[in-house]
Structures are given as C-alpha cells and as structure tokens.
Amino acid sequence: MSARKRIAVIVAGGNGTRMGSALPKQFLPLCGRPVLYHTLRTFLDAYGDMTIVLVLPAEHREHADDVLKMLDHTPRIRQVAGGDTRFQSVKNGLGEIKDPAVVFVHDGVRPLLSVALIHRCYDQALTGGSAIPVVPVRDSIRRKEDGRSEAVDRDKFCLVQTPQTFLSEILLPAFAQPYQPHFTDEATVVEAAGHTLCLVSGEERNIKITHPTDLLIAERLLATPNP
Numbered sequence: 001m002s003a004r005k006r007i008a009v010i011v012a013g014g015n016g017t018r019m020g021s022a023l024p025k026q027f028l029p030l031c032g033r034p035v036l037y038h039t040l041r042t043f044l045d046a047y048g049d050m051t052i053v054l055v056l057p058a059e060h061r062e063h064a065d066d067v068l069k070m071l072d073h074t075p076r077i078r079q080v081a082g083g084d085t086r087f088q089s090v091k092n093g094l095g096e097i098k099d100p101a102v103v104f105v106h107d108g109v110r111p112l113l114s115v116a117l118i119h120r121c122y123d124q125a126l127t128g129g130s131a132i133p134v135v136p137v138r139d140s141i142r143r144k145e146d147g148r149s150e151a152v153d154r155d156k157f158c159l160v161q162t163p164q165t166f167l168s169e170i171l172l173p174a175f176a177q178p179y180q181p182h183f184t185d186e187a188t189v190v191e192a193a194g195h196t197l198c199l200v201s202g203e204e205r206n207i208k209i210t211h212p213t214d215l216l217i218a219e220r221l222l223a224t225p226n227p
C-alpha cells in the first residue's frame with residue numbers, strides 16, 4: 001500500500017484517580033515540562049506531516065493551553081473534549097478523522113515512547129492493517145480461580161502498550177460498536193469487530209504513568225539516553 005496521511009489521536013481526557021494528585025497526571029511536571037508535552041513533542045517529531053487530535057478534559061483547558069504554548073501553538077494539533085471512558089474519549093477523537101489515514105491511538109501519559117516505535121507501528125499498519133506494540137512479561141504469572149492459584153507459562157502472554165495503530169477503514173467502523181467493559185484499548189475493540197491483530201515489538205521504556213512511582217521512574221528514564 002502506498003504512503004498514507006498520518007494522524008495521532010492522543011487521549012489525555014482522564015482524571016488520573018490512581019495517581020491521586022489534584023492536577024491530572026498528564027499535566028504534572030516531568031523533567032520540568034508537563035508529561036503531555038513530551039508525548040506530543042515525540043509525535044510531532046516523528047513525521048513532518050503528522051497531525052494530532054488531542055483529547056482533553058473540558059475542565060482543564062487552561063493547563064492544555066500552557067502545553068500548546070510550549071509547542072508554539074502548532075496548527076498540526078486540534079483539540080477535542082474527552083468522554084467518561086477511555087473508549088468514549090478515543091471515539092470523540094476519531095470523529096475528527098474524515099480522510100483515509102494511518103491512525104495512531106496513544107495514551108497522553110506514555111511520554112517515553114520513541115520516534116522509532118512510531119515508525120515501526122506505521123510501517124506494520126500500512127502492510128498488515130494494524131500494529132499493537134507489546135513487550136514480554138518479566139515476572140512469573142499465576143492464574144487465580146476459586147480461592148486457588150496455578151502457575152501459567154509467561155511466554156504465552158505479553159504486555160500491551162500504545163500507540164495502537166490502524167488503517168482508518170478498520171478502526172473507524174470498529175468504534176461504531178456499543179461500548180463493552182472489556183474495551184480497555186483499541187485492540188479489544190478491533191478484535192471484537194472480527195479482525196486479527198498484528199503485534200510489533202514495544203519498548204520497555206514506554207511505561208504508562210499510572211501511580212506516583214511511575215513518575216519517579218519516568219524522570220530517571222527521561223534523563224537517560226535511549227540506547
């Protein structure tokens with residue numbers, strides 16, 4: 001397939017309940033700039049023609065404006081209001097996409113991804129329709145059932161990251177489905193629409209900032225060059 005428009009839907013519409021801070025985690029400082037700034041900077045740097053649909057909590061517009069000011073208010077970023085669930089926030093963002101494109105859906109709170117990962121996802125989605133970044137499980141795993149537990153083979157599992165990347169003709173119709181509680185990411189939505197997914201190698205550094213310790217780890221990682 002020949003090259004396509006590239007559009008990133010960056011979801012930053014959550015409240016960050018697990019982080020427990022008054023300010024949602026996407027606006028907290030990470031090495032002196034908001035978490036969301038780092039995420040947007042990497043997507044803008046990945047391709048000169050990348051455009052971004054930025055999904056934000058309606059009640060934090062002034063914090064979003066601060067981030068956009070640091071990026072010189074680039075016309076490559078459009079803002080959209082978030083919804084009550086991540087699924088609804090993604091859906092609101094996808095509503096802005098009118099032309100055929102390769103669409104990256106990424107958590108605003110995964111600020112450590114690399115340009116190389118974005119390129120890998122683009123190339124795989126262009127040839128295979130989708131690209132879901134995954135990393136191996138580090139720890140042993142046990143399945144809990146009926147008050148007992150049993151060891152399972154960790155090699156049969158992987159951890160799923162973003163940017164989850166798709167051809168728009170696959171992703172947009174999938175999001176016409178009614179919401180289901182197991183729709184925690186785009187992969188589950190597209191799979192429920194009957195598609196088989198293509199996995200790509202994710203990155204150990206591409207952590208999601210979920211709890212306060214993740215922010216400490218991210219500070220350290222950002223200060224360390226990506227090998």
Ligand SMILES: Nc1ccn([C@@H]2O[C@H](COP(=O)(O)OP(=O)(O)OP(=O)(O)O)[C@@H](O)[C@H]2O)c(=O)n1
Pocket residue numbers: 011012013014015016017018019026055082083084085086087089090107108109110208209210
């Ligand atoms: N209604 C929502 C919920 C989440 N997100 C975004 O989805 C990403 C991953 O979600 P998560 O880490 O769960 O963020 P929060 O929902 O903010 O956190 P928590 O679940 O702890 O409240 C974040 O960038 C978050 O801003 C969103 O855009 N809209």
Ligand SMILES: C[C@](O)(CO)[C@H](O)COP(=O)(O)O
Pocket residue numbers: 086107160161162184185186208210
């Ligand atoms: C999309 C995601 O980041 C992939 O790992 C994850 O599913 C988000 O889950 P959360 O429950 O919103 O933390």
